[in-house]
Amino acid sequence: MIRRISLAALALMAALPAGAEDYRLGLITPPAHQWTQTAQAAAAEIAEATEGRVNILVMPSGQLGNEARMLQQLQTGAIDFAFLTAAEFANRDDDFGIFYAPFLAQDTETAARLLKGAVAQTLLDRMGAFGLRGLGWGMAGMRQVVTAAEVTAEGGAAQLAGQRIRTVPLAPEMDFWSGLGAAPTPMPLPALFDAFANGQVDAMQIDHEGTWNAGYWRHAGTVIDSRHMIFPMAAVASARKWQAMAEGDRAVVQDIMARQIAGMVALYGEIDAASLAGLREAGVPVISVGRDWFGPAVDAWYAEWRQKAPLLEDLEREAAE
Ligand code: 3HB
Numbered sequence: 001m002i003r004r005i006s007l008a009a010l011a012l013m014a015a016l017p018a019g020a021e022d023y024r025l026g027l028i029t030p031p032a033h034q035w036t037q038t039a040q041a042a043a044a045e046i047a048e049a050t051e052g053r054v055n056i057l058v059m060p061s062g063q064l065g066n067e068a069r070m071l072q073q074l075q076t077g078a079i080d081f082a083f084l085t086a087a088e089f090a091n092r093d094d095d096f097g098i099f100y101a102p103f104l105a106q107d108t109e110t111a112a113r114l115l116k117g118a119v120a121q122t123l124l125d126r127m128g129a130f131g132l133r134g135l136g137w138g139m140a141g142m143r144q145v146v147t148a149a150e151v152t153a154e155g156g157a158a159q160l161a162g163q164r165i166r167t168v169p170l171a172p173e174m175d176f177w178s179g180l181g182a183a184p185t186p187m188p189l190p191a192l193f194d195a196f197a198n199g200q201v202d203a204m205q206i207d208h209e210g211t212w213n214a215g216y217w218r219h220a221g222t223v224i225d226s227r228h229m230i231f232p233m234a235a236v237a238s239a240r241k242w243q244a245m246a247e248g249d250r251a252v253v254q255d256i257m258a259r260q261i262a263g264m265v266a267l268y269g270e271i272d273a274a275s276l277a278g279l280r281e282a283g284v285p286v287i288s289v290g291r292d293w294f295g296p297a298v299d300a301w302y303a304e305w306r307q308k309a310p311l312l313e314d315l316e317r318e319a320a321e
Helices: 007-015 034-051 069-074 093-102 108-115 118-130 171-179 189-197 208-213 237-245 248-280 297-308 312-320
Strands: 021-026 054-059 081-085 133-139 144-147 164-167 183-186 203-204 224-225 232-238 286-288
Touching: 007 183, 021 248, 034 054, 034 081, 034 164, 034 248, 054 248, 069 081, 069 232, 081 164, 081 189, 081 248, 081 312, 093 118, 093 171, 093 297, 108 118, 108 203, 108 248, 108 312, 118 133, 118 232, 118 312, 133 237, 133 248, 144 208, 164 171, 164 189, 171 297, 208 224, 232 248, 248 286, 297 312
Parallel strands: 021 054, 021 081, 164 183, 164 203, 224 286
Antiparallel strands: 081 232, 133 232, 144 203, 144 224
16 A cells, blocks of 8 residues: 655644654643643653654643543553652552652751651652653752731631631641631632632642732732642653663653752742742732641541651651651
8 A cells, every 4th residue: 555645744744753752741830830840841851762663742830631630541552651649549549649648848948957867758650550750850849828818826726627628629728727726628720710710719838939920919908928738740751661662762761850840849948948038029918927827627537647668757757756
């Protein structure tokens, strides 16, 4: 059979190196978010280092679907890479929920150390069970709370009882808010702006970067600077697609991803501080609260999760070192 190939297709084939392939990397964050910026920087560096053999298209803002859908597509090899929150992992294996332990790490430096530690590596190695190859742990800023109403430092978390608090669709975050007597309302990031603006939720658990860049602050009564959780990011490849890649290219991708992600993690102290400064300058009321503000719910969370997730106590030991 004679196959007709258009001139345009021939020209394209001539321009691409042998074995060149377009890959897709999905993520839910918008273009301005640091995760997306890092994905784009990594993709550009990888295309150059592999002379165009590995050309990764970055698809932000949940264009490839929510994380549950992206995970399915990674498993079948319909998409190749993703930067994911740990939500889909934690919903399948409680041990992946332990990074969300409240007040586990007091700052982004401690968070960065934990995400490079032995427990984090164990979890990365376990991603094979999801049909993934784990390329590394990154993170976003520390978790904070943004409320529509005015909240005071003196009144404690009792002020949030009964309120609908947006969380990531993720058991450890939801448990934390249930323990505080609030009504956790799971909602993925892309839905957040409208839900908060329209009053579908009374408050949200989020980071300063999102509050500032995505403009949630415009509808905020109070920003609660609580830094109560860290927020890991998993850089992953479809195990199926990873296997099909040339060994040399895999090494290049792994190396560049690791370096770019480490660079991103190192930026988060600054991103948190700069975003918070922006919020203060914009005149949004900010209160700073610590572990005591949340009362006995923090200890109750640990009591429950030490039972559920055997790796939690190992991570607590690493944090205390
Ligand atoms: C989230 O709160 O859902 C979220 C925040 C990020 C990155 C990804 C998800 O900064």
